[in-house]
Structure formats: C-alpha cells, structure tokens
Amino acid sequence: MSKLVSPSILASVFLVLSLTTPAHALINRAWVSGHGTDAAGCGAPTSPCRSFQYVLNNIVAPGGEIDVLNPAGYGAMTIAFAVTIRNDGVGVAGVQQATTGQNAVTINAGPNDNVSLVGLTIEGLGVAQNGIQFNSGSGLLLANSEIFGFTGIGLNFTPNNGNNNFVGLEVSGGGIYQNGGRGVVVKPFGGALALANLKDQCDINEGVTADGWVDPVPSGEEAVHVNISDCTLNAAGTAVQASGPSTGGYSTTIDLDHAVVSNSTTGLSADGAHTVITANASTFFGITTVTSATNGGFISSFGNNAVYFYGSIGAGFSTQPLN
Numbered sequence: 001m002s003k004l005v006s007p008s009i010l011a012s013v014f015l016v017l018s019l020t021t022p023a024h025a026l027i028n029r030a031w032v033s034g035h036g037t038d039a040a041g042c043g044a045p046t047s048p049c050r051s052f053q054y055v056l057n058n059i060v061a062p063g064g065e066i067d068v069l070n071p072a073g074y075g076a077m078t079i080a081f082a083v084t085i086r087n088d089g090v091g092v093a094g095v096q097q098a099t100t101g102q103n104a105v106t107i108n109a110g111p112n113d114n115v116s117l118v119g120l121t122i123e124g125l126g127v128a129q130n131g132i133q134f135n136s137g138s139g140l141l142l143a144n145s146e147i148f149g150f151t152g153i154g155l156n157f158t159p160n161n162g163n164n165n166f167v168g169l170e171v172s173g174g175g176i177y178q179n180g181g182r183g184v185v186v187k188p189f190g191g192a193l194a195l196a197n198l199k200d201q202c203d204i205n206e207g208v209t210a211d212g213w214v215d216p217v218p219s220g221e222e223a224v225h226v227n228i229s230d231c232t233l234n235a236a237g238t239a240v241q242a243s244g245p246s247t248g249g250y251s252t253t254i255d256l257d258h259a260v261v262s263n264s265t266t267g268l269s270a271d272g273a274h275t276v277i278t279a280n281a282s283t284f285f286g287i288t289t290v291t292s293a294t295n296g297g298f299i300s301s302f303g304n305n306a307v308y309f310y311g312s313i314g315a316g317f318s319t320q321p322l323n
Contacts, residue, residue: 026061034072042092051075052085052095068093068119076128077295078106082138087119094121097128104128104150109137111161116141124150124179131179136161146175153181154206157196160189168236169196177205183235187211188225195231197225207235207264212244212252212275222251229257239287242297244272251275256282266314270297278302296312 021025030043038054052122062081071091086095097104131147147154160166176183183204212223213264244252251274280302291314
C-alpha cells in the first residue's frame with residue numbers, strides 16, 4: 001500500500017536542495033568587459049562580467065582563466081586559488097585601489113596554487129598600501145604589467161607556506177615605479193624558501209630586496225635566491241639589496257646577468273653572513289658607492305662589468321673586482 005508524501009515534506013526537501021546546489025556551475029574560462037554586468041550567469045564573451053572580484057567569487061573555477069575584452073578598470077581583488085588573469089593587449093586593464101592603506105591585489109592561495117597576472121595596470125592612486133601582496137601559494141607569474149602609485153611596496157612577495165617549501169616568483173617585462181617603498185621585496189616566512197626570476201627588460205624603480213631572515217631556519221637550505229637578467233634597476237637609496245642574519249647556515253643570493261643598475265646611492269648591498277651578490281656582464285652608472293658588503297656579506301664579479309660615473313667602487317667584493 002503506497003503512502004502519500006505530504007506537501008510540507010516535499011517543500012522541505014526542495015528547500016534543502018536549493019540551499020545545497022549552486023545556482024550555476026563554475027566555468028573554466030570567463031570574460032570581463034567595461035560594458036559587462038556582475039550577475040549570475042555572466043562570463044561568456046557575449047555576456048561578460050564587470051569585475052575581477054565577482055568572477056573570482058562566483059564564476060570561474062579554480063585553475064581557470066579570466067580574459068579581458070576591452071580597456072576598463074576592473075577593481076581591486078583578493079585571489080584565493082590558482083587562476084590566470086590575462087589581458088592580451090586590448091588596452092589598459094586597470095586594477096585600482098582607492099582605499100587608504102589597502103592593497104590592490106592580495107594573494108592567499110593554496111600551497112599548490114599558481115597565479116598568473118598578464119598585462120595588468122595596477123594603480124595605488126597615491127593612497128593604497130602595496131600593489132601586490134603575496135601571502136601564500138605555489139608561485140606567481142607577473143608578465144607585461146605595470147605597478148605604480150602605492151605608498152608601500154610595489155610587489156611584496158612574502159610567502160608563508162611552511163618549512164622547506166619552495167615558492168616561485170617570475171616577473172617578465174613591464175615596470176614597477178613611483179611607489180613609496182621598495183619596488184620588489186622577496187621575504188619568505190614560516191621556513192618557506194623563495195626562488196625569484198626578474199627578466200625580459202623589466203624596469204624596477206625603488207630597487208629590489210631579497211631578505212633571508214627566515215624563521216624557523218630552513219635546515220641546510222638557501223632561503224632566498226633571486227636572478228635578475230636583462231632588467232633595469234635604480235633607487236634613491238640602494239638599488240639591489242641582499243640581507244640575512246650575521247650567523248647561520250642558510251643563505252641569500254642575488255645573481256645579476258646583463259642588468260643595468262643606475263642612479264642610486266648604493267648599487268649593490270650584501271649584509272649578513274652567507275649573503276652573496278654576483279654580477280655578470282652588467283652595467284653600473286650614476287652611483288655614489290657601487291658595492292657595500294657588511295657583517296660577512298660577499299659581492300663577486302665575473303670581471304666583465306662596466307662601471308662609470310661613480311663615486312667609489314666600495315669594499316667587500318672578491319679578488320676579481322667589478323671593472
């Protein structure tokens with residue numbers, strides 16, 4: 001004998017299903033436009049969304065891609081998973097932060113998540129804190145992008161991924177300039193290890209800092225290694241700075257290859273034991289003191305660098321000095 005199900009029970013079942021089933025499935029590729037609308041179901045080229053953050057929160061799946069259809073400002077964003085955000089040359093794809101003390105891009109991704117940002121114009125309007133604040137993730141690719149107008153650091157790469165976990169940074173082309181703090185800072189936390197590549201005619205004002213003061217200390221590891229090739233660097237103070245503790249068994253290394261360092265008070269600064277800067281086929285000009293090595297820091301040259309319009313070479317480099 002069959003039993004009838006009461007309407008109230010059916011209504012309860014449908015309510016539970018509606019609360020546990022997403023309104024629409026996440027998609028692997030979504031588009032944004034200055035003429036788009038942030039609404040459920042947006043993301044197709046014919047019906048684009050308006051802002052990066054709405055797509056990240058509601059539309060694109062982890063590991064997916066967001067593409068820019070036309071020039072516009074797409075707002076500040078926080079990224080929590082692997083994603084590619086790409087502007088393939090349609091014009092300015094702006095990421096502006098107008099709130100004092102806030103960051104334009106904050107990355108809090110998972111330990112296996114890679115984030116790629118391509119062709120973005122990231123602006124602080126003279127009030128925001130950092131252009132990109134990287135807190136966690138497997139790696140960040142920043143290509144052909146501009147970061148400027150921040151009171152703090154242009155790109156603050158401070159991964160905290162756990163002891164002995166490598167995190168990668170690649171900056172390719174583009175420019176980081178007109179910021180109140182350093183251009184790029186690489187400083188891992190929580191025992192994480194950082195490997196950074198700055199390359200392909202990138203232009204970084206306010207300098208680059210690699211900071212190996214990692215806590216806890218990674219056992220027998222190099223805490224930070226930064227490769228700088230075919231890039232231009234300058235700063236009112238120190239253009240290239242490697243720092244670490246005066247004692248300890250791990251190291252901070254910066255390698256320059258075909259780089260240009262100019263118009264700075266100090267060109268290269270290595271501070272701390274096991275802190276090393278090397279220079280190969282690079283050019284140094286308009287610098288008060290070309291090199292400074294303190295507290296056991298070490299600066300070495302391949303003997304094939306050009307140095308002119310400078311005050312002094314400085315001390316602390318190898319027996320094959322910059323020349």
